[in-house]
Amino acid sequence: MKIIKFSLVLTILGILGMGLFHAFFKSDITKLSEIQIRGASPETEARLRLRLKSKTGTSLWEIPAKIEADNLKADPWVQSVEIQKRFPGALRVLVNERKPFAVIGNGDGQFKFVDESNFVIGKATSNQIGQYPILLGKNFEQQLELRARTI
Numbered sequence: 706m707k708i709i710k711f712s713l714v715l716t717i718l719g720i721l722g723m724g725l726f727h728a729f730f731k732s733d734i735t736k737l738s739e740i741q742i743r744g745a746s747p748e749t750e751a752r753l754r755l756r757l758k759s760k761t762g763t764s765l766w767e768i769p770a771k772i773e774a775d776n777l778k779a780d781p782w783v784q785s786v787e788i789q790k791r792f793p794g795a796l797r798v799l800v801n802e803r804k805p806f807a808v809i810g811n812g813d814g815q816f817k818f819v820d821e822s823n824f825v826i827g828k829a830t831s832n833q834i835g836q837y838p839i840l841l842g843k844n845f846e847q848q849l850e851l852r853a854r855t856i
Contacts, residue, residue, distance in 0.1 A: 734792065734793045734794065735764050735765045735766060735792070735793070735794070736761075736762055736763065736764055736765070736794055737759060737760070737761050737762060737763045737764070737765055737768065737794055737795075737796055738761055738793075738794035738795070739761075739794060739795045739796070740754065740757065740759070740761070740795075740796045740798065741791075741795060741796070741797045741798065742754065742798045742800060743797065743798065743799050743800065744799055744800040744801060744802060745782075745783075745798075745800040745802050746782075746802060749780065749782045749783070749800065749802055750800075752780055752782075753777050753780060753783070753798065753800070756776055756777055756779070756780060757773060757776070757777070757798075758772075758773060758776065759773060759796060765790045765792065765794070765796070768790065768796065770788040770789075770790065773788050774786050774787070774788050777798065777800075781803070781824075781825075781826050781827045782802055782803050782826055782827065783800055783801075783802060783803070784801045784802065784803045784820075785800075785801040786798060786799065786800050786801070787799040803820045803824065803826050804820060804821070805818035805819070805820060805826060805829070805837055806818075806819055806820050806821045806837070806838075807819045807837050807838045807839070807840055808829050808833075808834045808837045808838070808839045808840070809825070809839075809840045809841075809842070809846055810834075810839055810840070810841045810842075811841075811842070811843060811844075811846065812841055812842070812843055814831075815828075816828070816829040816830075816831070816833075816834050816839070817829055817846060818833075818837070819840075825846055
């Protein structure tokens with residue numbers, strides 16, 4: 706009789722456990738329904754949305770936040786990023802975007818933005834360079850020390 710009661714209790718606990726597991730890990734409450742990106746310009750936000758591997762409908766538990774953050778940090782405009790899982794159903798991406806400090810030119814009409822830490826961010830078009838100091842030189846992009854002394 707004790708064995709039957711014990712088996713019955715164990716069965717009930719197992720069913721309850723499976724129900725809680727399903728409710729907590731597999732329900733729509735934990736499914737990604739919104740991705741919020743804060744701190745990025747519209748251009749950077751668009752690039753970051755394309756880089757994200759997580760898509761709506763994915764369980765928040767299955768999203769590898771560190772891997773996603775490392776993937777987003779590969780964008781040269783992203784200085785740092787933090788990813789937060791927000792229940793129910795939101796992924797918040799907090800971005801610290803690099804700010805151009807100067808523009809370097811190679812003398813052949815190609816320009817790139819540089820931030821205050823001397824990091825070469827990316828290409829600058831001719832209509833973007835007017836508001837920044839311009840550093841011209843054949844090898845400015847490769848010569849980190851020369852750029853650092855100039856900045």
